[in-house]
Amino acid sequence: MSENEKNRITVEIYGQPYIIVGPESSEHIRMVAAMVDEKMRGIGKRNPSLDTSKLAVLTAVNAVHEYIKMKDKVEQLEKEIQDRKVD
Secondary structure, eight states, X not given: OOTTOOEEEEEEEXXXXXXXXXXXOHHHHHHHHHHXXXXXXXXXXXXXXXXXXXXXXXXXXXXXXXXXXXHHHHHHHHHHHHHXXXX
């Protein structure tokens, strides 16, 4: 698939259909949607009083938190690799 081509995929997240358009493969888009759905269901199960909007925001906050932790870990590992190269 070239950079200008985009996939258009219908996925279901938390019982709602969404059309996702992007350059990634259909499999990748489906995997992302499945992970979001799984996170929302997990958080929703622990917090049954949350409405869907608040649940979506809490899911996004958790996802960004996990992303930042992973990014920090990658930066730490890259620094360790650079430090070992210098030695």
